[in-house]
Amino acid sequence: MTKNLILSLVFHSVMIILTALSLPFMMRAPIDLPPILSVDLIQITDKTSIPYAAKATKILEKIKKEEERLVSEQAPPTEKKKEKPDKIPLPDDLDKEKKEIVKKKQNPKEVKETIRQASEFEKKELFDPNQIAALIDKSKEESAETLKKNKKLTQSSVKNSFTNALTLSQEDALKAQIFGCWSLPLGLPYQENLMVRIKLKLKPDGTVLRTEILDHARMNQPGQGFYKVLAESALRAIRICQPLRVPPTGYEKWKDLQLNFDANEMLKG
Amino acid sequence: MKKIILLIYCLCIFNSPAIALVEVDITRGNLDPLPIAVSPLYIEPGSKDVKQNDKIIKNIGEEIAKVIETNFRRSGLFNPLKKDSFVQNPDIAHAKPRFEDWRLIKAQALVTGKVTVTENKLRTEFRLWDVIAAKEMVALAFSTTPDNWRRVAHIISDKIYQRLTGEEGYFDTRIIYVSETGEKTQRIKKLAIMDQDGANIKYLTLGNELVLTPRFSPKNQLVTYLSYFKNLPRVYLLDIETGVQEVAGDFPGMTFAPRFSPDGEKIIMSFAKDGNSDIYTMDLKTRVVEKITDHTSIDTSPSYSPDGKFICFNSDRSGLQQIYVMRSDGSNVKRITFGKGLYGTPVWSPRGDLIAFTKVHKGKFYIGVMRPDGTGERLLTENFYQEAPSWSPNGRVLIFYRETKSDSEGKGFSAKLWSIDLTGYNERLIETETDGSDPSWSSLLSK
Numbered sequence: 089m090t091k092n093l094i095l096s097l098v099f100h101s102v103m104i105i106l107t108a109l110s111l112p113f114m115m116r117a118p119i120d121l122p123p124i125l126s127v128d129l130i131q132i133t134d135k136t137s138i139p140y141a142a143k144a145t146k147i148l149e150k151i152k153k154e155e156e157r158l159v160s161e162q163a164p165p166t167e168k169k170k171e172k173p174d175k176i177p178l179p180d181d182l183d184k185e186k187k188e189i190v191k192k193k194q195n196p197k198e199v200k201e202t203i204r205q206a207s208e209f210e211k212k213e214l215f216d217p218n219q220i221a222a223l224i225d226k227s228k229e230e231s232a233e234t235l236k237k238n239k240k241l242t243q244s245s246v247k248n249s250f251t252n253a254l255t256l257s258q259e260d261a262l263k264a265q266i267f268g269c270w271s272l273p274l275g276l277p278y279q280e281n282l283m284v285r286i287k288l289k290l291k292p293d294g295t296v297l298r299t300e301i302l303d304h305a306r307m308n309q310p311g312q313g314f315y316k317v318l319a320e321s322a323l324r325a326i327r328i329c330q331p332l333r334v335p336p337t338g339y340e341k342w343k344d345l346q347l348n349f350d351a352n353e354m355l356k357g
Numbered sequence: 358m359k360k361i362i363l364l365i366y367c368l369c370i371f372n373s374p375a376i377a378l379v380e381v382d383i384t385r386g387n388l389d390p391l392p393i394a395v396s397p398l399y400i401e402p403g404s405k406d407v408k409q410n411d412k413i414i415k416n417i418g419e420e421i422a423k424v425i426e427t428n429f430r431r432s433g434l435f436n437p438l439k440k441d442s443f444v445q446n447p448d449i450a451h452a453k454p455r456f457e458d459w460r461l462i463k464a465q466a467l468v469t470g471k472v473t474v475t476e477n478k479l480r481t482e483f484r485l486w487d488v489i490a491a492k493e494m495v496a497l498a499f500s501t502t503p504d505n506w507r508r509v510a511h512i513i514s515d516k517i518y519q520r521l522t523g524e525e526g527y528f529d530t531r532i533i534y535v536s537e538t539g540e541k542t543q544r545i546k547k548l549a550i551m552d553q554d555g556a557n558i559k560y561l562t563l564g565n566e567l568v569l570t571p572r573f574s575p576k577n578q579l580v581t582y583l584s585y586f587k588n589l590p591r592v593y594l595l596d597i598e599t600g601v602q603e604v605a606g607d608f609p610g611m612t613f614a615p616r617f618s619p620d621g622e623k624i625i626m627s628f629a630k631d632g633n634s635d636i637y638t639m640d641l642k643t644r645v646v647e648k649i650t651d652h653t654s655i656d657t658s659p660s661y662s663p664d665g666k667f668i669c670f671n672s673d674r675s676g677l678q679q680i681y682v683m684r685s686d687g688s689n690v691k692r693i694t695f696g697k698g699l700y701g702t703p704v705w706s707p708r709g710d711l712i713a714f715t716k717v718h719k720g721k722f723y724i725g726v727m728r729p730d731g732t733g734e735r736l737l738t739e740n741f742y743q744e745a746p747s748w749s750p751n752g753r754v755l756i757f758y759r760e761t762k763s764d765s766e767g768k769g770f771s772a773k774l775w776s777i778d779l780t781g782y783n784e785r786l787i788e789t790e791t792d793g794s795d796p797s798w799s800s801l802l803s804k
Contacts, residue, residue: 263381270386271465274434274780275522275753279710287378314523324465324489325386346380353384 258335265333270325272351273317280312282351284319286326292339294331299323302346322349390436391521392463393429394488397422397440398470398481399447405474407503417506418447418472421481424510425468425517427554428528431776432518432754433783438464451484456491464488468517479503483513485520495520507556512803527749528553531799532756533571533580534774536560537792541763541770548582550597553749553798555788561595570745573799574617581605581615581624592626594641606639606646614657619665625649627657636670636687649687660712661685662705662729669693669703669712669729680714682729693731702745705729707800708752711779715744715757724757724777737781750800754778756787758794 276282289298301307301323307316326332326347334342398418407414414420429435442462445455451469459467470483482498497516499509508529515526536549536558546568548561561580562568571582580595592605592615605615608628615626623638636649636659650656654674661668669682675692678699683690694700698718705712706726716723716736722743725736743759756776763770772794774787787793 259381263383263385266381266383267385268387270383271391272386272388273391273522274388275518275524277524277708313519317521317523320487320490322383324487325383327489342379344378346378348380348382349386350382350384351386354386354388 258333261333265329266325266347269329270349271321272354273314273321274355276314276318276351276355278355280314282314282318282355284315284322284349286319286322286347286349288326288345288347290332290334290343290345292334292343294334296326296330296332299326318349318351322347325349390434391465392438393435393466393468393521394438394443394459394462394464395422395426395429395468396443396445396447396450396470398472398483399451401471401473404472405476407474407479407506409504409506414506417474417479417503418470421470421472421506421510421513422468424507424554425514428511428514429518431554431785433778433780434518434522438462454486454488456486456488459486459488466494466517466521468513470513474503477502479506479509481506481509481513483516485517507552508802511552511554515801515803524753525751525801527751527754527798527801529801529803530750531573531577531802532774532787532796533561533573533799534758534789534793534796535568535571536789537772537794538564548580548595549789549791549793551789558790561597561600570614570795570797572616572797575619575621575800577799577802579617579621581617581626583613583615592624594624606637606644608637608646612637614659616660618661619663625659625661625668627659629655636668649685650683650690651687658702660704663707663709667705667729669705671701671703680712680731693727693729694734695731696734704746704748706748706752707750711752713746713748713755715746724755726755726779735781737777737779738775738784743775745795747797749776749798756796756798758796760794 285302287300287302288296291297301319303315306312307319309315397416398421400416400418404417407417426437429437443450444458444461447469448471449455450467451471454467454469465488467486467488468483469486470481473480478500479502480498480500482496484496485494486492487494495516497513499512501509511529514528518524518526518528530553531550532553533548533550536547537544539545545564547564548568548571549558550561551558562584567585569583571580573580578596578598580597582593582595583590584593586593590611590613591608592612593602594605595602605624605626606612610628610630612626612628615624617624618638622642623640625636625638627634628637633653634655634657635651636656638647638649639645640647649659649668650670650672652672652674654672656670656672656674659668659670666685667682668685669680671678671680673679674681678701679692680694680700680703681690681692693712694714696716696718698716700714700716702715703712704714710728711726712729713724713726716725721739722741723736724738724743724746725734727734737755740759741762743757746755746757748755754776755778756774758772759775760772761770772792774789774793774796775784776787777784787796
């Protein structure tokens with residue numbers, strides 16, 4: 089009995105010692121590795137450069153000038169020099185900058201949109217390796233904002249980045265194709281929500297099997313006559329564009345597609 | 358046991374990853390005007406020619422199509438395609454278009470129609486087709502007297518405009534303005550009325566007295582204006598149908614800058630006495646006069662909001678001429694312009710969302726718009742001298758007049774009517790027989 093007890097104690101002690109030695113936290117302090125950041129560097133091809141009409145070019149140039157001004161307000165060149173290369177701006181700092189810009193403008197809502205627009209279009213042009221962390225943080229904030237916005241709109245559907253199904257270049261090619269086909273109705277009321285969401289069922293070759301306007305009930309609401317016009321223009325764009333430029337593989341991922349036609353930015357400027 | 362299996366099944370269903378719907382945001386599009394094909398209207402065999410002003414119009418179908426095309430082109434929202442490229446005959450196209458053919462010429466919408474002319478009746482029908490979706494969008498028919506064919510063309514234009522843009526049209530409307538002839542120092546000014554495209558000009562006064570600032574009533578039958586009859590400037594009322602003219606109110610002094618209230622039951626105007634001018638209203642039925650502003654400064658150019666609850670006007674009470682907004686009873690006066698320069702002639706948009714104005718800054722004149730709270734100021738056009746904006750009934754286009762520079766002897770002077778839309782890009786001259794100033798746009802005639 090005593091012998092057995094001693095043996096048990098010995099074996100248990102050995103097990104405890106071995107376990108203690110093998111546990112990582114008992115060995116040494118963990119290496120603090122920074123999280124792996126995946127950055128997709130893309131080449132802007134001719135496909136993404138849409139030939140706009142003369143009038144649209146003027147408007148876009150105007151928007152671009154405003155964006156450049158706003159971006160320079162956010163990150164003036166003189167301040168860049170003073171910053172350490174690895175400095176990551178805190179979210180609070182970004183908020184402060186945004187607030188400063190808002191104070192200068194009469195309409196806070198418009199400024200907000202312009203700032204977002206600037207980030208979308210100037211991101212590639214103003215790419216600075218020294219500020220990559222800041223850019224990623226900023227894009228995270230933006231994507232969080234977009235997600236929040238879209239959650240309000242689509243409760244049933246899950247917002248998913250299109251990059252899951254396509255590369256950025258392929259996504260840009262598809263967008264560019266539809267941009268060229270969509271004739272915006274120019275008489276739409278600026279103060280209204282000018283977004284129409286259309287769900288598509290696609291064939292593997294990109295031709296459209298079925299279209300469905302998601303907010304169909306809005307068409308029959310009083311004072312929303314413009315929505316029908318907007319939805320019809322979006323449907324025309326899809327029909328003119330088909331077959332859509334979809335990748336040859338991954339059909340299961342993109343066979344159901346939702347296009348959000350948003351005229352707000354173009355018409356409200 | 359069954360309950361447990363059901364529970365496990367439910368858990369499996371709800372925990373299984375759903376196939377996420379892929380979303381793509383389309384935030385850019387083509388801002389070019391919509392390509393539209395207006396096929397000449399097919400004339401029913403046996404139809405008679407249309408006579409107008411001793412002139413015979415042989416191909417009335419083509420003439421109606423031309424008026425529609427001109428309206429669309431001037432709107433800046435549509436691009437009517439050249440008829441040379443049309444491959445389908447008007448009669449066949451009206452019955453059933455071959456959409457592939459129309460798609461080939463890049464048309465996105467197609468207008469077809471048919472005209473039947475009998476002794477004293479013109480029957481016009483039209484169809485609007487969505488070429489891309491290959492379906493009919495709207496189909497209507499109108500009957501009227503043959504000499505009314507231009508109005509029919511304007512009404513068809515309005516219906517198509519409304520169907521394709523979602524907002525009301527403005528083609529079946531008239532413009533009243535001051536026709537000007539003669540040297541700059543000795544101008545003869547008459548009241549004139551015409552269709553919005555410059556056709557059918559008629560003169561309402563003989564030019565014996567100076568006339569200014571004519572304004573339509575909301576029902577388009579009455580016009581109020583300022584006339585210097587016997588050198589006394591007063592506000593007058595004129596019935597367009599009967600030609601009857603009368604003084605609006607018995608004021609012991611000068612009245613000017615008249616405008617109707619949105620319900621057409623009152624006139625709002627300025628009354629000047631002893632160097633001070635205030636805003637008054639006069640009820641057209643009871644002739645009761647009410648003082649709206651009471652200030653030592655010059656208050657003028659009043660304009661009602663479309664709901665009649667507010668009035669915008671300009672005043673120099675701050676030292677410089679600026680725009681103010683107040684309740685229709687004269688209370689709660691608020692200044693809304695704080696920019697550099699002088700602001701005047703405010704006019705509230707029929708939509709209620711904007712106020713148009715004239716701005717003078719550093720010797721240049723601007724026509725602009727802003728929200729009723731004074732924010733969002735946008736200057737649409739700049740020139741040497743231009744003023745007096747007036748809204749189209751759908752609140753999308755402004756008409757105003759522009760004067761050119763002249764030398765010391767008054768040579769080279771001209772005054773012309775111009776229109777501009779809210780984008781600021783679509784600026785167009787409105788052709789008139791003579792020089793013109795002080796235009797005012799009517800509401801829709803067919804409403």
